């Protein structure tokens with residue numbers, strides 16, 4: 001039998017196109033008995049093709065995530081109007097958080113003072129902002145929009161704020177209402193809480209002269225479904241003067257809702273007033289009202305294909321990835337882009353491997369728990385001081401329970417992912433996830449119900465042995481780290497007696 005011979009080919013260029021420095025021969029197999037045996041092709045390392053991101057995604061403006069140390073005193077910033085400053089102080093807000101002092105001036109400066117037109121006739125740049133949960137994004141978009149619109153003399157629908165679900169729409173509506181107080185601005189909410197007919201009545205009014213119905217609000221906070229209803233069925237609902245389109249929790253809006261709501265909206269805006277045209281010398285001189293998009297989320301997608309659907313104009317990205325270098329380093333190679341999402345600095349995150357053999361995977365609603373104190377966390381599953389908030393409970397009752405929690409009348413809210421995103425509940429000290437969140441985004445939003453506004457908080461995810469490796473992989477893929485926490489019998493001992501008492505009382 002012939003000795004195997006190594007087969008080589010001459011080459012001075014390697015597979016990836018780089019020049020081979022050391023050698024100009026490559027091993028490609030060997031010959032045996034007159035046959036050429038190729039190397040094991042299944043083991044050949046295939047170079048991943050890296051996606052080239054657009055420049056605006058590759059070089060974002062970095063938003064400081066250290067809220068506690070990077071606030072700016074309200075009196076040191078000149079871009080906030082005196083009226084809004086007074087209102088902020090009235091609400092005990094004396095400093096601006098980083099996302100606010102970075103994004104607010106950018107929005108304000110895109111407009112010629114006392115006009116809604118943009119500078120030099122160029123369309124204003126759309127804004128995308130990805131900052132941690134509880135970092136104050138709501139004020140970052142509501143304050144500049146109110147400040148710019150309050151100087152308008154006529155009532156036109158000029159700002160539309162779209163949120164994925166009605167509870168969030170209500171929360172953001174309250175902020176717009178609060179900071180518009182004392183102005184002639186009319187803010188409305190259409191989130192399905194009222195009937196369509198009632199909402200229609202609130203949205204429009206009959207003009208005394210023309211006797212036609214016309215829009216009677218300046219700022220509308222809504223959900224995509226209700227928006228499409230009003231575009232389709234509400235006489236006099238006019239979007240042709242829209243100047244700002246704000247999408248909060250934008251990744252959720254893109255994920256869950258029928259995407260064509262944006263087509264409806266853009267047709268309602270542009271069919272009459274004219275679609276945006278390429279910029280030419282002539283267009284610079286014409287005074288077309290621009291529509292500027294402002295996008296916010298703690299987990300803003302940076303997948304260019306998804307963002308493309310939003311037809312953004314020269315966007316500018318504000319993001320809280322830890323440093324510019326790290327933002328370059330993100331893995332963009334799969335379709336489900338996993339970004340480096342930052343959680344609040346005051347948040348301590350742990351997972352606990354539960355070795356009890358019968359830890360059940362809960363059927364909702366027992367999935368996420370928000371608690372007031374450490375003690376209540378330990379007894380929450382059986383304590384009498386908890387309330388459930390789920391989709392089965394009416395909106396009115398949900399609001400009542402949240403209010404009771406904020407006033408410390410109850411210590412524990414046991415809830416589902418319904419309450420995991422965007423909701424701002426006062427003084428949640430701890431979030432307990434009783435199961436592994438299915439996606440990193442779900443995790444970020446769940447734990448983000450605590451450690452808000454620069455305060456401390458802790459999050460525990462309780463996993464059974466099978467869930468641990470998936471959870472750890474998911475956390476690692478987003479370049480985060482969550483510490484393992486062991487709970488020994490001695491730690492639980494003080495609670496055992498109390499739990500027994502509660503259980504026997506329940507029997």
Ligand SMILES: Nc1ncnc2c1ncn2[C@@H]1O[C@H](COP(=O)(O)OP(=O)(O)OP(=O)(O)O)[C@@H](O)[C@H]1O
Nearest residue numbers: 093095096097133134135136137138298422424453
């Ligand atoms: N400058 C500030 N000073 C003190 N508190 C503030 C300030 N800005 C916002 N807050 C408070 O911080 C809390 C969180 O703000 P907000 O709900 O806007 O966070 P968010 O970034 O939108 O969070 P999420 O991503 O979870 O929706 C709110 O209770 C808000 O009133």
